[in-house]
Amino acid sequence: MKNTMKLLLVGAAVLSAAVFSAHAEDKPKAEVMTSWTSGGEAAALDVIKQEFEKRGGVWKDSSIAGFGAADAAFQNRLVAGDPPAAKQTVLGLANADFVNQGLLTPIDGIAKAGKWADALPKSIADLISYKGQVYLAPTGAHGESWVFYSKETFAKAGVSEEPKSWDEFFTALDKLKAAGVLPVAWGGQSWQESKVFNMILLTQVGIDGFLKIYVDKDKGEASTEGVKKTLDILGKLRGYVDEGAAGRNWNDATAMVITGKAGVQFMGDWAKGEFVAAGKVLGKDYGCMLAPQSPGMVYVADSFSFPKIADAASQKGQTLLAEVAMDPVVQIEFSLKKGSVPMRTDVDKSKLDICAQKGLELMAAGKIVPDQALILSPQQAGALNDFVDEFWSSPSEDSASGAKKFFAIFE
Amino acid sequence: MQAKRKRSLAATIALLPTWIAAIFVYIGTMVWSVRLSFTDSTIFPSSNYVGFAQYVRLFRNSRWLASLENVLIFGLLYVAGCLALGFVLAAALDRKVRFESVFRTIFLYPYAMSFVVTGLIWQWMLNPTLGIQATVRAFGWQGFVFDWIVNRDMAIYTVVFAGVWQGAGLVMVIALSGMRGISEEQWKAAQIDGIPVWRIYLSIILPQLGPALAASGMLLSMGVIKTYDLIVAQTGGGPGYSTEVPAKFIMDNLFERQNLGLASAGATVLVLSVVMAVAPFRYALAMRARRRGAH
Numbered sequence: 001m002k003n004t005m006k007l008l009l010v011g012a013a014v015l016s017a018a019v020f021s022a023h024a025e026d027k028p029k030a031e032v033m034t035s036w037t038s039g040g041e042a043a044a045l046d047v048i049k050q051e052f053e054k055r056g057g058v059w060k061d062s063s064i065a066g067f068g069a070a071d072a073a074f075q076n077r078l079v080a081g082d083p084p085a086a087k088q089t090v091l092g093l094a095n096a097d098f099v100n101q102g103l104l105t106p107i108d109g110i111a112k113a114g115k116w117a118d119a120l121p122k123s124i125a126d127l128i129s130y131k132g133q134v135y136l137a138p139t140g141a142h143g144e145s146w147v148f149y150s151k152e153t154f155a156k157a158g159v160s161e162e163p164k165s166w167d168e169f170f171t172a173l174d175k176l177k178a179a180g181v182l183p184v185a186w187g188g189q190s191w192q193e194s195k196v197f198n199m200i201l202l203t204q205v206g207i208d209g210f211l212k213i214y215v216d217k218d219k220g221e222a223s224t225e226g227v228k229k230t231l232d233i234l235g236k237l238r239g240y241v242d243e244g245a246a247g248r249n250w251n252d253a254t255a256m257v258i259t260g261k262a263g264v265q266f267m268g269d270w271a272k273g274e275f276v277a278a279g280k281v282l283g284k285d286y287g288c289m290l291a292p293q294s295p296g297m298v299y300v301a302d303s304f305s306f307p308k309i310a311d312a313a314s315q316k317g318q319t320l321l322a323e324v325a326m327d328p329v330v331q332i333e334f335s336l337k338k339g340s341v342p343m344r345t346d347v348d349k350s351k352l353d354i355c356a357q358k359g360l361e362l363m364a365a366g367k368i369v370p371d372q373a374l375i376l377s378p379q380q381a382g383a384l385n386d387f388v389d390e391f392w393s394s395p396s397e398d399s400a401s402g403a404k405k406f407f408a409i410f411e
Numbered sequence: 412m413q414a415k416r417k418r419s420l421a422a423t424i425a426l427l428p429t430w431i432a433a434i435f436v437y438i439g440t441m442v443w444s445v446r447l448s449f450t451d452s453t454i455f456p457s458s459n460y461v462g463f464a465q466y467v468r469l470f471r472n473s474r475w476l477a478s479l480e481n482v483l484i485f486g487l488l489y490v491a492g493c494l495a496l497g498f499v500l501a502a503a504l505d506r507k508v509r510f511e512s513v514f515r516t517i518f519l520y521p522y523a524m525s526f527v528v529t530g531l532i533w534q535w536m537l538n539p540t541l542g543i544q545a546t547v548r549a550f551g552w553q554g555f556v557f558d559w560i561v562n563r564d565m566a567i568y569t570v571v572f573a574g575v576w577q578g579a580g581l582v583m584v585i586a587l588s589g590m591r592g593i594s595e596e597q598w599k600a601a602q603i604d605g606i607p608v609w610r611i612y613l614s615i616i617l618p619q620l621g622p623a624l625a626a627s628g629m630l631l632s633m634g635v636i637k638t639y640d641l642i643v644a645q646t647g648g649g650p651g652y653s654t655e656v657p658a659k660f661i662m663d664n665l666f667e668r669q670n671l672g673l674a675s676a677g678a679t680v681l682v683l684s685v686v687m688a689v690a691p692f693r694y695a696l697a698m699r700a701r702r703r704g705a706h
């Protein structure tokens with residue numbers, strides 16, 4: 001059955017190739033499918049697009065708002081035998097299925113020619129390879145455990161320096177509340193809430209403890225205790241958000257910090273892209289800190305994957321896009337717009353802001369833990385989102401029974 | 412005789428494409444989905460059969476159970492609410508009010524909007540910091556609370572509001588056309604007898620509208636099963652999964668969670684529940700037809 005399916009797919013691909021080759025031009029072309037649609041994200045994608053076009057490529061944008069929506073559209077096109085030339089994807093287990101089904105083109109040759117292995121941190125080089133071959137072209141890494149704060153509101157509330165511990169943090173939130181500022185701009189979607197959960201968990205169990213829980217699925221006493229403490233802190237945060245938070249988009253929450261309506265936001269460093277797009281200056285208008293007591297940083301990494309495609313011009317386009325994405329200058333420019341950290345370690349760091357520099361330092365020192373997309377199956381990652389959202393929206397739930405439900409995710 | 416056979420052959424050939432489409436497209440895909448629900452398919456279909464494991468997983472999943480409960484609450488209230496409000500609106504317009512066509516357009520207008528738009532509008536109106544609550548507070552009533560959409564126990568009812576707001580217009584139009592078909596004589600006779608207007612509607616008009624209301628009820632019920640876009644736009648299934656519905660559960664598992672097997676099991680359960688709801692109804696109709704035939 002699987003073989004007939006494949007045969008059909010190949011047949012369809014060959015057929016469409018035969019139709020299109022009549023019009024095929026020599027120029028490499030690429031239809032690029034991403035979910036990068038917010039201001040900062042779109043500006044970052046434009047960096048890649050412009051370089052791609054400068055080198056003679058023909059670019060076709062197929063961006064779709066919403067990660068899930070873009071994924072669904074991509075899977076439909078793939079199964080229908082009409083994939084785009086490239087798809088933005090997060091490094092991690094979700095790609096393994098595509099590779100195993102033989103639907104992606106390896107780009108090992110390009111990676112070898114460009115000496116990617118020397119330029120990338122080892123963990124990333126491992127993550128873009130499946131079965132010993134490189135399949136993904138990384139664009140940038142994101143630190144996910146950041147807290148962004150509005151300097152204006154901090155000054156108004158009399159908070160003079162960044163809180164170093166959770167106790168100090170909650171004192172600062174109380175001061176913000178007293179000053180009539182909404183303390184926390186909360187993004188009320190489950191994926192955002194599970195990011196907050198993870199960043200608190202990292203502060204409570206440390207890097208080794210974090211990996212023990214997510215990689216080894218350990219539910220020993222120390223792990224359980226850590227999850228309980230995490231849920232306590234998470235639960236305490238409920239008192240500092242507004243009523244309208246349910247379902248709020250992350251960039252809407254960022255806008256609340258930008259306009260001084262709210263004090264802090266827990267978010268990945270892509271939020272910086274929104275600050276930049278709004279003309280705000282880091283260190284003057286807003287600040288960034290890791291979640292209090294963080295021993296490291298939670299990270300997630302974006303890349304392009306390249307579906308097997310029969311059209312010769314698109315194949316050339318795939319090669320060109322992979323080269324452009326890994327170009328040192330593009331990596332820097334892209335990161336500045338998107339708020340991410342370049343994947344290459346051999347780039348000119350001086351152009352990066354202090355947050356990105358700190359992120360790069362942590363990455364180089366190995367003080368990073370992967371996001372759930374990298375270590376959990378999509379099914380488990382989804383169950384984690386469900387769990388955190390359920391806990392967040394039921395204030396009556398105690399942390400002990402919450403912890404029990406948390407460990408049930410891995411069963 | 413021969414001519415007749417020839418004609419039926421021609422008819423058969425003409426209908427063949429439809430038959431093929433019906434068998435392969437409708438029944439074929441249904442069988443395919445049921446088959447998948449017995450496999451361990453993740454992102455792509457697999458042929459590794461696992462028996463009822465996906466169903467066991469499904470009914471152990473608290474999110475799925477919540478979605479069944481929600482669709483039941485939503486379905487009952489939505490259909491009942493649309494029928495009741497639609498009937499009342501139709502009765503009001505039936506009294507030959509001025510500007511009837513203007514009102515009719517206004518009431519029917521929501522039905523012309525997609526559920527996505529409906530969901531977004533209601534999301535904004537019900538959001539405590541933007542909508543109704545904030546507006547009333549701005550007028551000076553500081554203690555006013557209307558935060559159902561962020562309240563786990565009440566959120567599903569806000570979806571009912573939006574649904575009824577959208578669907579009542581359709582019932583109104585169908586009921587109104589039914590009322591127009593009722594002869595003036597009955598009205599006159601009832602008025603001579605001195606029966607109050609509300610009583611006329613309840614005891615004389617309503618029973619005669621049975622078929623029209625049953626048809627609208629059927630249309631609305633079909634909408635309930637596939638309710639997806641309204642939820643996504645209005646609440647996203649939240650807070651928690653207090654407004655999750657089966658169709659959204661299935662879509663999430665099909666794409667985001669790469670879980671074809673579980674999603675197919677959910678879809679199969681949904682089809683079965685529809686069949687179970689429709690079967691007694693069909694049976695009753697068939698029995699009635701047979702009884703009539705016996706006379």
